[in-house]
Amino acid sequence: MKWRKLGKIFDFDSSNFAGEFIGFAQSPQALEFESYIRFYFSTRVRTENGKFVSVIQYIDMDKSFSEILGRSNGVVVSLGALGTFDEHGIFPFSVFRHNGEIWGYSNGWNRRKSVSVDTAIGLAISGDEGRSFIKVGDGPVLGPSLYEPYLVCDPFVRVFNETFHMWYIYGTGWKSKAPGLEPDRTYVIAHAVSKDGINWAKEGRSIIHQTHPEECQALPTVIKLGSRYHMLFCHRNTFDFRSDPSKAYRLGYAWSDDLINWIRDDSNAGIDVTPGSWDSDMMCYPHLFQCDGKTYLAYNGNEFGRYGFGVAELEMED
Amino acid sequence: MSKVFWSWKKLGRLFNPLDIPSRPIWMHEYAQAPATLVFKDFVRVYFSCRPPRDHNGQFVSYSAFVDLDRKDLFKVINLSKQPVFELGKLGTFDEFGTYPMSVIRVGKEIWAYYAGWTRCESVPFNVAIGFGRSLDDGVSFLKIGDGPLLEYSPDEPFTMSGPKIRFFNGRYYLFYIAGDKWVLKDGKPEISHKIRMATSSDGISWVKHHKTLIPDNWGENESQASPDVFYANGKYHMFFCGWVPHNFRETKVRKIGYAWSTDLENWVRDDSKAGIDISAEGFDDEMVAYPHVFELDNKIYMLYLGNQVGRFGFGLAELEGELR
Numbered sequence: 001m002k003w004r005k006l007g008k009i010f011d012f013d014s015s016n017f018a019g020e021f022i023g024f025a026q027s028p029q030a031l032e033f034e035s036y037i038r039f040y041f042s043t044r045v046r047t048e049n050g051k052f053v054s055v056i057q058y059i060d061m062d063k064s065f066s067e068i069l070g071r072s073n074g075v076v077v078s079l080g081a082l083g084t085f086d087e088h089g090i091f092p093f094s095v096f097r098h099n100g101e102i103w104g105y106s107n108g109w110n111r112r113k114s115v116s117v118d119t120a121i122g123l124a125i126s127g128d129e130g131r132s133f134i135k136v137g138d139g140p141v142l143g144p145s146l147y148e149p150y151l152v153c154d155p156f157v158r159v160f161n162e163t164f165h166m167w168y169i170y171g172t173g174w175k176s177k178a179p180g181l182e183p184d185r186t187y188v189i190a191h192a193v194s195k196d197g198i199n200w201a202k203e204g205r206s207i208i209h210q211t212h213p214e215e216c217q218a219l220p221t222v223i224k225l226g227s228r229y230h231m232l233f234c235h236r237n238t239f240d241f242r243s244d245p246s247k248a249y250r251l252g253y254a255w256s257d258d259l260i261n262w263i264r265d266d267s268n269a270g271i272d273v274t275p276g277s278w279d280s281d282m283m284c285y286p287h288l289f290q291c292d293g294k295t296y297l298a299y300n301g302n303e304f305g306r307y308g309f310g311v312a313e314l315e316m317e318d
Numbered sequence: 319m320s321k322v323f324w325s326w327k328k329l330g331r332l333f334n335p336l337d338i339p340s341r342p343i344w345m346h347e348y349a350q351a352p353a354t355l356v357f358k359d360f361v362r363v364y365f366s367c368r369p370p371r372d373h374n375g376q377f378v379s380y381s382a383f384v385d386l387d388r389k390d391l392f393k394v395i396n397l398s399k400q401p402v403f404e405l406g407k408l409g410t411f412d413e414f415g416t417y418p419m420s421v422i423r424v425g426k427e428i429w430a431y432y433a434g435w436t437r438c439e440s441v442p443f444n445v446a447i448g449f450g451r452s453l454d455d456g457v458s459f460l461k462i463g464d465g466p467l468l469e470y471s472p473d474e475p476f477t478m479s480g481p482k483i484r485f486f487n488g489r490y491y492l493f494y495i496a497g498d499k500w501v502l503k504d505g506k507p508e509i510s511h512k513i514r515m516a517t518s519s520d521g522i523s524w525v526k527h528h529k530t531l532i533p534d535n536w537g538e539n540e541s542q543a544s545p546d547v548f549y550a551n552g553k554y555h556m557f558f559c560g561w562v563p564h565n566f567r568e569t570k571v572r573k574i575g576y577a578w579s580t581d582l583e584n585w586v587r588d589d590s591k592a593g594i595d596i597s598a599e600g601f602d603d604e605m606v607a608y609p610h611v612f613e614l615d616n617k618i619y620m621l622y623l624g625n626q627v628g629r630f631g632f633g634l635a636e637l638e639g640e641l642r
Contacts (some may be wrong), residue, residue, distance in 0.1 A: 082507055083441040083500040084475050113437035115409040120470065137472020138499075144446070144470075146463030149410050174409035183408060198472070 001230065001253065001270035003297055003312035008278045009065040010039065010308040016071070017057065022046055026054070026305035027092030027219065028298040030289035031102065031130060036060045036069050037291050038130065039298065040076070040104075041309065042091035053079065054089035054109065058130070063292055065311050077106060077124050077133045085110050085120040085140050092219060092285065094156050095130065102126040103197065104133050105155040105166070108140065115174050115183055119153035120144070121166075123198060142168065142192060142200050150174075151187055154219045157197070160229075164194040165259060167220035167231070172206075177239040186238045189217045191259075208254055209264045214238040217252070223288040223295065229256045232269065232286040232297065249284035251299070271297065271312055278302060279310065324639030325593040326620050331601050332391060333384050334631030335367055344369045344380050344401060350628035351418030351480075351544065352621040354612040355428065355456055360385040360395055361614060362456060363621065364402070364430075365632065366417035378405065379415035381432060383456070388614070391634060402459050403432065403450055411436050411446040411466050418544075418608070420482045421456060422490075422521075428452040429521060430459045431481040431492060434466065441500050441507045445479040446470070447492075449522070468494070468516065468524055476500075477509050480543050483521075486554075490518040491582060493531075493545035493556075501539050510539040513558060515582070531585045532577050537562040542575075547582075548611040550618070550641040554579045557592065557609040557620065572605040574622065594620065594635060601630050608632075 012018060012025045021043040028039045039061065042054040056077045060070040077093065080086035086108020094105040106122045120140035124133035143152050151171030158165055170190055174183040188206040208217055208231075220233040231254045237247035253269035254262040273280050279301030287298040295314035301307070335345050349365040356362075362385050368377045381403055385396035402419075406412035412434020419432035434448045446466035450459030468478055477497030484491045495511040502508075513531045516524040534540040542560045549555070556577045576592040577585040597603050602624035610621045618637035624630060 080475075081499065082502070083438070083444070083477075083497070083509075085470070087440055111439035112409070113439065114413055118409070118436075123472070135472075137475065139470045139472045139475030141472060144411060144465045146449070146465045146467055149406075149463065149465030151409075171409070174407075185409075 001268055002315045003271040004315050005271070005274065005310065005312045006065060008301065008308050008310040009061070010041075010059060010068075010310075012043070012306070012308045015059075015068070015308075017043060021055075021057070022052070023306050024054070024304070025308050026300055027285040027287070028300070028309040029093060029095055029287050030291065030296070030298060031095050031097070032289070032291050033060070033129075035063075037063055037065070039309070040093050040095055040130075041305075042089075042093065051111075052089075054091035055079065056090055056093045056104075056106075072131070075132065077104065077135070080108060080110075080122075081138060083110075084108070084138050085118075085143065086122055087111075088117070092154060096158060098159065098197070102130040102133075103157070104130075105141075105157045107153040107155060115150075115185070118144075118150050121152060121155045121168060136198060141198055142166065142202075144170075145202060147204060148190065148202065151185055153187075156219065156221050158222060160224065160259065164197045164200075165222070166192045166194070166200060167207075167222055168192065169218055169220070175238070184238050185216070186214060187216050187218065189220045189233060207262050208233065208252070211235075216241075218249070219285050219287075221286050221288045223290070225295065227257065229259055230288070231255065231262065232288060234284040234286060236284075245281035248282040249304075251283050251286055278307060285309075322591070322593075322639075323642050324591075324637055326635035327638050328594075328597065328602075329634045329636055330392070331624065331631055332386070332621065332634040333363065333365070333394065334601070336630060338394075338397065341397065342399070345382055345397075346370050348379075348627075348629050349384075349631045350379075350623060351608045352610050352623075352632045353418065353420045353482075354610065354621070355421050355423070356612070356614060357385075357388075357455075360388050361391060361612075362386075363632075364419050364421060364456075365628075366415075366419070376437070377415075379417035379435065380405075381416045381419045391614075391619075398457065400458065402430070402452075402457070403461070406434060406436075406448075406461075407464060410434070410464050411444070412448055413437075414443075416448070418480060422483045422485060424521065426453075428456040428459075429483070430456075431467070431483045433479040433481060441509075443477075445477045445497075447478050447481045447494060467522070468492070468526075471526065471528075473528055474514065474526070477511055478514075479511065480545065482544070482546055484547055486549065486582065490521045491547070492516045492518070492524060493547055495543055495545065498530075499539070510541045511543070513542045513545040513556075527583065529583075532556075532558065532575070532587050535575065535587055535589055536560055536573065544608040544610070546610050548613075548618075548641065552580070553642065554582055555611070555641050556585065557611055559607040559609060572607040572627070574606050574609050593639075594622065601625055602633055606633075
């Protein structure tokens with residue numbers, strides 16, 4: 001693949017979200033309308049105890065990504081009730097049209113004592129063109145299981161061949177770099193299928209080769225071009241990923257012709273950091289989408305999307 | 319009032335860890351949620367116990383067993399030397415407790431279903447149901463994975479607990495409880511959970527029934543636990559316990575309830591038939607809770623917890639009359 005960067009198309013600090021929210025426009029997820037393109041993203045508010053929670057908002061842009069035409073007003077997806085899996089944030093949120101509705105798969109966050117968080121994946125459905133979503137229940141549609149014990153999150157859902165496919169990640173370990181330090185998590189990409197989008201069967205394996213045991217793989221996104229499925233994801237090291245740019249998120253790439261076997265080939269991702277730019281140290285939370293027949297990639301740059309998100313256009317596929 | 323066919327005659331407290339001075343520190347007190355497994359010469363009773371509170375003032379819970387002489391159940395002949403399960407790894411669902419557990423023989427193995435406990439920030443805990451197998455007659459159980467066996471779902475969002483495994487008509491049945499909501503009482507979250515069911519052909523892959531089996535009877539946000547199902551005389555008899563969550567720490571309100579079914583799916587609640595209540599004095603003068611019914615040598619017995627949810631052990635009662 002080869003991508004041409006169009007730059008940071010949404011700058012949080014100069015937007016009218018600044019002030020109302022305290023920063024971040026993470027994990028942009030596109031939904032095409034007739035005359036505009038909508039990007040859902042996660043931004044943050046501070047709660048009474050001084051901690052952050054992620055909430056979903058959106059902007060509507062013209063199809064050249066140069067002008068913001070509208071934005072969300074109010075709550076798009078409510079956070080969960082006391083004790084639920086999505087009580088302390090939703091990030092990311094994977095949306096697509098299905099049977100006249102818009103379905104959104106949420107990654108819900110809840111805080112723990114011995115480790116910082118756990119996560120699970122919920123479903124919410126919109127009947128008002130995506131302005132607001134109603135959850136199918138208080139609990140998740142995909143969560144921990146025997147061999148995927150925690151941190152089931154980062155859903156990306158699409159229907160291919162009349163089957164719902166979910167790519168997501170699960171945790172493989174919590175460990176501290178040194179005794180006394182807070183534990184960090186390691187996670188890998190997995191896959192589940194469903195006939196109805198609610199009852200899921202996990203494939204039960206890690207589907208993308210790990211380059212080393214401390215590699216974390218996150219937020220897979222899949223698009224079909226011709227007869228081939230292309231996946232972008234982000235990956236980082238388990239430790240020091242905040243302080244050392246060489247261990248921070250980069251984009252990885254894999255392809256498949258059957259949705260089962262994936263060949264990892266990061267050298268073909270066709271995009272990398274740009275020194276001196278908003279994405280000089282980090283690229284993360286990729287999202288592949290099409291708009292007016294062209295293929296695009298939305299993603300976050302430095303500091304996990306604190307300052308906004310950008311878009312790149314596909315110039316060619318191999 | 320419905321007709322009375324049976325009642326439970328209390329035979330006394332059967333086991334109290336505090337009676338055993340040489341018990342290990344992890345069995346300091348509590349003997350909760352008894353579940354039986356009958357051997358040739360003894361009856362093994364699994365229960366959950368606790369070491370003293372940790373430096374944060376919190377408990378962890380271990381599961382253990384005591385072997386009782388089959389000819390005289392009041393005679394202890396053996397006590398587990400180690401917890402039957404290890405606690406889970408960092409970040410797993412059962413990092414802070416395995417309580418309660420329920421066992422069943424499967425060929426030469428013994429399979430156990432247990433509730434694992436983790437600690438949360440906004441609420442005190444979350445619970446999920448795990449699984450382990452024993453190849454040494456139930457002395458120790460190995461988990462087959464680090465995660466839970468039964469998964470949360472949109473209608474069972476948290477605190478899935480209290481599993482009871484049964485095998486009826488060629489199918490495995492798991493009766494358990496799932497959280498309905500956390501209720502704030504004086505600013506403190508208290509859990510309300512309800513009795514649920516799942517079925518399986520192999521004991522590993524489960525299909526949820528997706529229904530609450532037993533309607534409320536004791537009050538708003540009633541919490542139900544310990545759904546113990548026993549087959550007799552053409553009916554399935556369920557003894558369970560319950561309380562109203564805002565009194566969770568006030569132990570006096572826990573009660574034993576009863577429901578029956580002919581098809582395991584539709585249940586008729588009739589607490590007036592439970593046939594057991596608190597005693598005027600003794601270790602169970604504030605509560606009777608967590609019933610477990612079993613058959614031994616042509617008699618039917620109930621094990622149950624006394625005050626402070628089994629902090630001072632469990633008692634034995636014998637059926638008088640007929641479950642019908």
